[in-house]
Amino acid sequence: MSTETQNAQQAAKAQVKADDRQHVFHSWSAQAKIDPLPVAGGSGSTFWDYDGNQYLDFSSQLVNLNLGHQHPRLVAAIKRQADKLATIQPAFANDVRGELARLLAERAPGELNQVFFTNGGADANEHAVRMARQHTGRRKILAAYRSYHGGTTTAMSLTGEPRRWANDPGDASVVHFFGPYAYRSAFHAASAEEETQRALEHLESVIQLEGPGTVAGIILETVVGTNGVLVPPPGYLQGVREICDRYGLVYIADEVMVGFGRIGEWFAVDAFDVVPDLLTFAKGINSGYVPLGGVLISDAIAATFAERAYPGGLTYSGHPLACAVGVETVRVFEDEAILERVRDLGERVVRPELERWAQSHPSVGEIRGRGLFWAVELVRDPQSREPLVPFNASAEAAAPMNEVAAACKAAGLWPFTHFNRVHVAPPLVISEQDLRRGLAIIDEALTIADSYVAANTGRPQP
The missing domain is CATH 3.90.1150.10 (Aspartate Aminotransferase, domain 1)
Incomplete structure (x- = not known):
């Protein structure tokens, strides 16, 4: 590298650093103690x-x-879509938005046939909870302690780890429970089978003590992400599905982090032979090249809003640039x-x-x-x-x-x-x-x- 090029690089670095430190407010950080x-x-x-x-x-x-x-194909997809139609509001039908929704429904398990697009994972979980509450007419949502569901208000209430502490609005309609974690078992289990049995007994006890008629649903990361890559023990997710069916609860699978190939499946629930009622996604849907998330919705829940309006929406729901990258992502997954x-x-x-x-x-x-x-x-x-x-x-x-x-x-x-x-x-x-x-x-x-x-x-x- 020539001296002139090195000098230009150092000048660019200095400008980036100065702009960042003077004007960018970083998430989850004490601003004076970081050096990005x-x-x-x-x-x-x-x-x-x-x-x-x-x-x-x-x-x-x-x-x-x-x-x-x-990735050259994802970059090219953005360029093609920008030349064709950079944006359109969600009330219109759009080719790449509809195509991506169809591609997802075709690959999703069970009868998850409709998609509500969001801008990321947190608002996907926000809307999934809203759908569960509207569908059941109940308010409470059960969520695990070792979990992260996003930084917006409801998603933060659902979160079970320390980032919730400073942000929790004190939402009594969210109740936390212990999920399985065999290495540090809260249930003193001596085997994976015992961990499954005792974790499910605990979950059902929480439902009964909270009042089954007050609980709208359960949200679970299919594989717990940031809080430990906790792979559910055999039979646990099937047991959650059975409990939800028994009490008329909505099972929400949070796959924001583990969907789209992270564990070798389109959707992580496929590895555990279980079908949720709602499945949230983001991140891997298009590798974050343009912000995108969403909720895959079961036919039964979608039918709730056939004759009455769903009370929610986003200006950038199903943004064409984001969806174009999502469509190309599906193609790359299959071609490669x-x-x-x-x-x-x-x-x-x-x-x-x-x-x-x-x-x-x-x-x-x-x-x-x-x-x-x-x-x-x-x-x-x-x-x-x-x-x-x-x-x-x-x-x-x-x-x-x-x-x-x-x-x-x-x-x-x-x-x-x-x-x-x-x-x-x-x-x-x-x-x-x-x-x-x-x-x-x-x-x-x-x-x-x-x-x-x-x-x-x-x-x-x-």
Whole structure:
């Protein structure tokens, strides 16, 4: 790179940084305590800064970039649609909006045949809850503690993790319960079967104590995302479906993070042989190239609004630019056999490597996941299962995890960490070579976590 080019890059970096620090208000952050990395570009599973440092994107940004950075077919779809019709309001029929809705309905399980488009995942969950309440005439919604459903008012009330605490409006119509988490079982279960049985008994008890006639529905992430990549144990989701049928509740599957190939299925519920009444999506529908989300609606719930108006709408519902990318996403998935490659890489590459870590790193308490969506839970003591950092740790207490993350970044990988976990969630188009290289970087960084085990237990590292 010539000196002139280097100088231009540094000038661009300085301007980006100045504009950001002076004028951009960042989410979930104390503004004076952050130093965002200026990003110059990206391609496939990699992005880079203005200094030429490249990073493997092992978080797919916010687990949305399923088809990677700058996928040429998605970029071309935006350009074609912009030349044809950049926008039109949702009251009109539009070709790409209707085509995408049809493509989704054709791939969705059961009788999820209609789509209400939103601008993202939070408002998809907002509208799913509104539909459930309107359909049943009841108010309460049950949601799990270890969950995140979005940053808008109702979605935040549904959320069960600490981001709710400062934002909760005190909505008594949302009731939280414990979902299954066998590694740290709230039910003292000794097996996956016991975890399923006891978690379902707990859920039904909550319904009975709240009054079945007051509960409109249950919302669940099919695989819990940010809060642990918690894969439901066998029979759990089928049991939720049966409970919903027994009490006339609406089952809402939140697939904002895990839909569209993340675990190797169009929709994650397909892996568990269950059909919800409403299914929310966003992120992977078009990799976030243009904001888009939505709700897949069962025929029974859609019929509720056949003769009376649905009380909700959005100016940009089914935006043509976003839907055009969604249509192209479906085509890319099929042309490039994305679902098949995700299943293959998950079982042939990721699972064996993470299982090896569980044996070779004393800091690895548990590994769990499927497809290209995994969590590595880190502990200070493998016997007591004390987390490497406390739940919702302060900045000081979170230092061990921050050190692991920093080691990954220094080696050229941008990780996804949350509390005491490292998540593995690269773009679904990542090459096997890059996938193995990224896993090797995390493998090496875990030696930092191992050192805390040795210090805590007095046992040397292997």
